[in-house]
Amino acid sequence: MEIYFQLITDAATLQKACDGLKTEDYLGFDTETTALDPYRGDVRLVQLSNGKDTQVIDLKPFATRGDLRTSEELAPLRELLSADKPIKIAHNAKFDAKWVKHHLGAELGGVFDTLLASQLIAAGDQDRRHSLAEVTSYFLGTELDKSEQVSDWNAPELSQSQIEYAAKDAATMIPLREKMLEKLKADELISVAKLEFGCVMPIAAMELNGFYLDEARWREQLEKVKIVQAKVADELQNLLSAGVAQASLFGVTEINLDSQTQVTDALKNLGVPVPATTRGWQLQPLAADYPVVAKLLEYRGVAKSLSSFGENILEFIEPKTGRIHADFRQIGAPTGRFSCSKPNIQQIPHEQEYRRCFRAPDGRKLITADYSQVELRILAEFSGDENFIKAFQSGEDFHTTAAAQVFNVKPEDVTSEQRSFAKRLNFGVVYGIGSQRFALMTGLKQTAAENIMRRYFATYRGLDAWLREAGQKVLSNRIARTASGRMMRFRFDENDRTQIASARRNGMNMPIQGSSADILKRALRLLHNEIRGTSAKLVNIVHDEIIVEADAGEAERIADKLDKAMCAAGEEYIKKVPVKVDVTIADEWSK
DNA sequence: GTGAAGGGCCAC
DNA sequence: AAACGTGGCCCTTCAC
Numbered sequence: 182m183e184i185y186f187q188l189i190t191d192a193a194t195l196q197k198a199c200d201g202l203k204t205e206d207y208l209g210f211d212t213e214t215t216a217l218d219p220y221r222g223d224v225r226l227v228q229l230s231n232g233k234d235t236q237v238i239d240l241k242p243f244a245t246r247g248d249l250r251t252s253e254e255l256a257p258l259r260e261l262l263s264a265d266k267p268i269k270i271a272h273n274a275k276f277d278a279k280w281v282k283h284h285l286g287a288e289l290g291g292v293f294d295t296l297l298a299s300q301l302i303a304a305g306d307q308d309r310r311h312s313l314a315e316v317t318s319y320f321l322g323t324e325l326d327k328s329e330q331v332s333d334w335n336a337p338e339l340s341q342s343q344i345e346y347a348a349k350d351a352a353t354m355i356p357l358r359e360k361m362l363e364k365l366k367a368d369e370l371i372s373v374a375k376l377e378f379g380c381v382m383p384i385a386a387m388e389l390n391g392f393y394l395d396e397a398r399w400r401e402q403l404e405k406v407k408i409v410q411a412k413v414a415d416e417l418q419n420l421l422s423a424g425v426a427q428a429s430l431f432g433v434t435e436i437n438l439d440s441q442t443q444v445t446d447a448l449k450n451l452g453v454p455v456p457a458t459t460r461g462w463q464l465q466p467l468a469a470d471y472p473v474v475a476k477l478l479e480y481r482g483v484a485k486s487l488s489s490f491g492e493n494i495l496e497f498i499e500p501k502t503g504r505i506h507a508d509f510r511q512i513g514a515p516t517g518r519f520s521c522s523k524p525n526i527q528q529i530p531h532e533q534e535y536r537r538c539f540r541a542p543d544g545r546k547l548i549t550a551d552y553s554q555v556e557l558r559i560l561a562e563f564s565g566d567e568n569f570i571k572a573f574q575s576g577e578d579f580h581t582t583a584a585a586q587v588f589n590v591k592p593e594d595v596t597s598e599q600r601s602f603a604k605r606l607n608f609g610v611v612y613g614i615g616s617q618r619f620a621l622m623t624g625l626k627q628t629a630a631e632n633i634m635r636r637y638f639a640t641y642r643g644l645d646a647w648l649r650e651a652g653q654k655v656l657s658n659r660i661a662r663t664a665s666g667r668m669m670r671f672r673f674d675e676n677d678r679t680q681i682a683s684a685r686r687n688g689m690n691m692p693i694q695g696s697s698a699d700i701l702k703r704a705l706r707l708l709h710n711e712i713r714g715t716s717a718k719l720v721n722i723v724h725d726e727i728i729v730e731a732d733a734g735e736a737e738r739i740a741d742k743l744d745k746a747m748c749a750a751g752e753e754y755i756k757k758v759p760v761k762v763d764v765t766i767a768d769e770w771s772k
Numbered sequence: 773g774t775g776a777a778g779g780g781c782c783a784c
Numbered sequence: 785a786a787a788c789g790t791g792g793c794c795c796t797t798c799a800c
Binding site for chain 1: 785786787788789790791792793794795796797
């Protein structure tokens with residue numbers, strides 16, 4: 182393919198180019214930057230292509246004439262990028278959106294993201310890769326040379342090869358979108374694609390905003406855990422070495438408490454019947470009889486706190502902002518859930534000692550909003566189960582109401598044990614729990630566990646039927662879908678019972694977990710529209726929870742907007758039961 | 773020394 | 785033999 186491109190370095194040419202491009206429906210769009218983190222570098226090039234002509238805008242000369250964020254010279258570019266039309270086609274548009282927002286002062290509007298599209302089409306196939314080079318090769322059959330990607334984009338004069346590479350990436354987007362669109366249509370993924378594309382800008386903004394972590398508070402908390410850790414480690418060491426001491430000539434043997442093999446050996450020496458794995462839930466039943474096991478579990482808890490949630494997280498505080506800018510993958514799981522890393526602020530311990538370290542800066546508030554039982558409400562919606570729906574409509578505590586239904590008692594007569602059984606099953610059915618696991622977690626005998634599960638499913642016949650059908654459908658169709666139409670493909674060996682069972686559980690879980698993700702993503706888009714121009718900033722999301730920071734004086738109004746956006750998003754997918762959101766305004770990240 | 777795999781545990 | 789879904793991060797172990 183012949184590439185026609187023009188390098189733009191002055192305002193007049195830029196204006197003319199933008200005028201020519203703004204009537205297009207679609208533009209290939211890309212940027213070249215001097216770093217990966219927008220707080221650590223500059224945008225060098227912005228490339229826009231209609232497929233025939235590609236404009237490569239060199240921002241360096243513009244930067245020497247003034248601040249790019251406010252420069253009048255760049256107004257036409259800003260207008261073009263922020264408009265809903267033409268739609269900008271980019272690979273991992275979140276990346277470019279962050280640079281455009283931070284360095285050019287414009288929100289990216291109208292997005293088609295070829296990375297997200299590729300992930301949607303792959304439908305959870307873990308073997309597929311989604312780099313631009315791989316996606317281009319897969320959909321267009323052409324090879325992209327990415328060797329210039331890591332070249333010096335700060336050089337005073339860019340080489341012809343660099344400019345040509347930059348132009349080609351943007352130009353490729355036009356045919357790539359056309360090919361992907363065919364596939365999206367064929368697989369009925371248009372609607373989920375729109376949902377995903379609408380979520381790009383909210384996430385880009387959230388990553389730029391960052392989440393404020395009070396370093397002093399975090400260190401205080403750490404010191405407390407360190408003291409506990411030292412004490413527990415010492416106690417565990419003593420308990421474990423009791424068995425080894427006799428075998429050792431020196432009498433004292435240091436055991437590495439973090440070593441799986443050493444700890445297992447020591448436990449065996451003490452006569453503990455060690456299970457195949459020493460995971461917490463396997464060891465838990467032994468804790469009552471063996472104090473050393475209880476101590477081991479206690480040690481693991483504090484060790485995890487210190488390793489995963491220790492000083493290392495402080496290294497992620499960006500000096501320029503004093504905040505943590507984690508990396509969110511929009512389609513992090515095949516179900517559509519986000520994943521988060523560097524650091525993963527979706528897995529901060531729930532304890533208030535940890536969460537309170539994430540707080541609003543002075544004069545601001547944190548608004549924490551989470552969907553109440555959203556996965557169970559989705560299950561009610563999908564199954565149409567009469568009793569399940571009734572339990573939600575009653576508006577009372579769901580698990581208590583469920584227990585009353587299952588055990589056929591008045592809600593006020595439900596025992597705490599009955600409520601606990603119902604609660605564990607309510608959560609468990611979403612994952613396709615079996616009686617064995619239910620018995621293990623409740624301490625019930627296998628037959629007793631089976632009896633309660635039978636009662637549960639006899640109460641919720643519609644639920645039972647839906648779950649069975651979902652499990653069956655995935656075996657015959659080899660796909661499952663969420664409410665938005667998101668798709669997950671399944672591969673399994675028909676002769677392997679464990680694989681069949683696993684596919685069944687996935688077939689039940691994916692539509693539920695994935696629809697919850699759909700709802701959150703829709704809420705993020707609605708929220709983004711609502712808080713534009715206010716003091717509110719999206720700072721974190723945790724699967725069914727949204728955390729927003731806002732000026733104290735505006736917090737009430739923002740909380741209301743957040744509540745409304747989340748409910749409206751939920752109601753687009755859940756109609757048979759009410760959608761409930763719990764909203765809290767506080768100085769800290771609260772439960 | 774480096775990297776992958778395995779085991780474990782945090783979140784929802 | 786039997787394992788309840790989705791992730792990321794940390795540690796140890798082991799191969800190179």
